Amino acid sequence: MFSSKKPDPFFAALLKISQNVQESMHFANDCKIDSPASLKEISIKMKSFETAGDKLIHELIVELNKAFLTPIEREDILALAIRLDDVLDGMENTIAHFEMYSFTEVNEQMRQFLKYITLSTDEAVKAMESLNRKDLVGMRQHAILIKDYERECDEIFRSSIKQLFLSEKDPIRLIIFKDIYEQFEEIADFCQNVANTIETIIMRNA
Template sequence: MRFSLRPQDSVFYEYFTKAAENLVRGTELLIELSVPNADVQSVSERLVEVEHDSDAITHELYNRINSTFITPFDREDIYRLGSQLDDVMDHLEAVGSLLYLYGLTSLPSLPREMHDLVAILDQQARLTAESLPRLKAMKDLKEYWVECNRLENEGDRAYRMLLVRLFSGEYDALTVMKMKEVADELEAACDAFEHVSNTVETIAVKES
C-alpha cells in the first residue's frame, strides 16, 4: 500500500472542479449563441460573467497556493492546471465576443463545421467536468486524457474542413476574415482542453 506524506487539502480539488464546471457553462452558452434568433447580446454578456467568475476562481487558487506550506501535489502543476483551465475559458469567451461584435449570428446560418467545433468543445468540457473530481483519488483518469486527445483530433479535422468552407468562395472576403478569427479561437480552445488533460496525465503519473 502506498502512503503519502502530502496533505489532502480538498480545497484545491474544489477549485479545479468549479473551474471545470464553469467550462460547461461556457460551452452551453456558445451553443445557445449559435441558435437562430438567440438574444445575442444577453448570451454574450452572460458568457463574459462566466469568464469573470473563472478568473476569480483562478485568483483564489493562486492565493491558496501562496498561503499553503505543503500542497497535495507539486505546486508548479497546480499553477499549471489552474492556468490552463482559465485559458480554455478565455478562448470560449473570445468566441462569444467575436460572434457578437462581428455580427456573425445575423447571417442566415453559421457554417455547419463551426457548429461541429462547438459541439466538440461541449463534449470536452463535460468530459473534463466529470473527470477532474477523480483527481483527488488519482484513479480512473486514463480514459479521460485518451478521450480528450481523440476529441482534439476530431476538432482539428473539423477546423480544417471549416477553413476549406471559408475559402470556397461561399462568403465575401470580410466575412471570411471575421469567421477565420472565430475559427482560430475555437481551434485554440480544443487545443487548450488537451493541454489540461496532458497536465492531469503528468500529475497522475507523478503521483502513482
C-alpha cells in the same frame, strides 16, 4: 498522502473551476444566436462566467500561497487551473468576436466545434472528480477522450477552411469565417493542453 479519506481543498477548487468551465460551454452550446441583440446578451453572460472563473483562480492562488504542504506540486495545481480557465477565456473571446462582427451565421461546422469542445469540458469535470477521489490513474481515460475530441476539431478545421476558400467569394465574409474557425480551433487546443497537464500530473504522482 493520497490514502487520506479527507477531501482535499485544492482538488475541490480544481473541480469547481472545471465545473464553471463546463457550465459556460454548455451555455454557449445551447444558446441561439439569431440577432445582434441576442449576441449582446450571450456576450454578457459569457463575461460573467469568465469573471467567476477569474475569481476562482484568484482564490486558489491565495490558498496555494498560504499552504505549507500541497497534495501534489503547487505548480501542477496552478498549471491545471490556468489550462482549464484558458478554455473559458477562449470561448468568451470567440463570442466577443461574434459580437464585434455582428455575426449571426452559426453553421454546421461551428456547431460541431462546439459539440466536441463541450464534450471535452464534460471529460475535464470527470477527470477532476477522479482527482477528488485521489484516483489519479482514473483521470487518464478522460484525458485520452479530450485528445480524441481535439483531433475531431482538427479535422473540422481543415475541412472548414478548405470549403471556405472553395466557396466563399466575398473577401470580408471569408476573413470573418476564417477568424471564427481559428478561434474554435484554438479553444480545442486549449482543451488538449488540459489533457496534457492531466497526463503530466499522473506521470509525476501515480
